[in-house]
Amino acid sequence: MVEERHKRFMKLNRNLDLVHQKFILDCANANIGPTLSFSLLKEVLGGLDYVGCTVLEVRNYRRDLRAYVEGADAQMLLNEMRRKKELWCIHI
Structure with missing residues (x-):
């Protein structure tokens, strides 16, 4: 019932898979x-x-990504610093 050229716009045919999400995240960064x-x-x-x-x-x-990260910014920073500290201690 839908023309071939319009099928890509149907909800069934639209999705953001992990590759798309990663690309969008990298662009946002x-x-x-x-x-x-x-x-x-x-x-x-x-x-x-x-x-x-x-x-x-x-x-x-x-x-949605911005809303998700907004509540966890401080914890993400602390986790990243803890990870770097652990890596630094391993290399010494």
Whole structure:
């Protein structure tokens, strides 16, 4: 019932798999916004047909990621410092 060229926009055919999520996270860490992240993802994968999501889903993922990290920023920093301290002690 849906034209072939529009099938990629159906909810069934849209998803953010782990590769997409990692790419969006890396872009966020490099201070690249969601729209440019989507454009880069489109170029890297070879076109809009291969992306598997929309720019809105990228924005929503970034929003959800920011909300998740907001409550755990301090703990993440402490865990990272503890990990570095342990690695430093092992090398000595």
